Amino acid sequence: MSSLTREWIKEEAARQDLPLTDADLEAIFERLKTIKAALLAQRPAKTEGLEPPYAFVIPE
């Protein structure tokens, strides 16, 4: 989360051949802020055994 900066998005966008405008960059930055903060806040304390069910279908 601390690595999310506008500069990083700009550099990564160039690497990925995405010609973002300033407005694009700002909208993406705001969306990513929320997403990455939520992921960080819920980061599992234990990661072993957390594979998704096959094809995301709940075991029958």
Place this chain on the structure above:
Amino acid sequence: MDSDLCFLPISILADQVARRRVSPVEIVTALLDRIDRSNAGLCSYITVCAESALAAARQAEREIHAGQHRGPLHGIPIAQKDINLTRGVRTTAHSRTLIDYVPDHDATHVRRLAEAGMPLIGKTNTTEFAIGTMDIFGTSRNPWDPSRYTGGSSGGSGNAVAAGLAVAATGSDTGGSIRIPASFCGIVGMMPTYGRVSRYGVIPLSWSMDRVGPMCRTVADCAMLLRHMAGHDPLDPTSSRRPVPDYQAELGREITDVALGVPRQHFFEHLDPEVDTAVQTALRRLEALGARLEPLDLPRARDIGPVGWAVLVAEAFGQHAARLRRQFDQYGFRARTRIAAGAFITAAEYQEALQIRTLWTSELRDALQRVHAIVTPTVPFPAFSLETQNTVPPDTTWGTIPFNLSAHPAITVPCGFTAAGLPIGMQLVGRAFDEGMLFRIAHAYEQSVEWHKRRPVVEVTT
């Protein structure tokens, strides 16, 4: 032509068609008449298939007269969301990049409904690639108040069904795109369990979140449609091999043995007061019908929405990356920024999102062992203005995306109206592959109230 034909439930229309009291040609003609008068104002359809629908209706009529009745959907027109591939009929996904795209094959569920004898009446409006805005063909307007939005992404299906421009329609749902417009437009929308309906031929957004389902005016109509859309498809490796039950058999059964979970966290917080009142009243009604209400702890619910978005945008970028690089300027601002956000989700973060998804799915599965279904408002507020939609819309996926993430089925059913006359929806979330129970509960509720009998008072004309 009789406009009332356009508002009859499929079961009644089917009976009339089978007895040859109503011709499929009459139904298609009545719909085309309403579409002709109202489509320019409502922006329901991107493409209207007038000639081919009439030809298919005439064929259905001939077959039925010849004693070759295919079943209850024979001769009943269907509207397909313009994200579903339709052989020989333009499929745009409301994108400039697909503006002239005419597929050479049908999506599996499109083919199944066609084989059941349903004439394709047209392709309904969608937000760009089911994630952006509606810039090319106009923003779909809410028939209960045309200054307001239908909700998305299946907004054209929502308003077409509500306004009698379609008897029934299909939608796709990656974060709420069936349930949100169904709720805003005052109709029923069913998002089936992941794997229940083939995704083959549906332009993908997020492979692990996408679902396809029916949008109709009644629960019974949705049940009938899903029965014909569902089932294993070798062309979709994630489609389930479980047999499709007879959902109609669940309709009319009592709910006295049913336990309903009412979440303590998230879903009943910060609601518009009129939504709160309507859903609380609906809960009392369900209780009066014999259901047992049980408070439910879902501690992960509050923060799960952005996790759903992490998966959605990462997979959407995976799907769109090459096209986005080639035709970046051809994408609208909202579609391209939402999709491109996925380029900046790292592999570690995507894995993290999948792990949190597993924990959330387990939490829901445990909860659904104690109750038959979970009840929530579908959207925390009623339909908002077109201006809001086209500038900074609120997050409508607040109550819906958690269940795209978990793979569970969910249905929305009308549960009231605001003082301003805007519909309010109640969401029921069920166990995996237990759509039948959702139909049973939703039908019992629907038949005990009158909401589904209301029609929009505003006739939008050009």
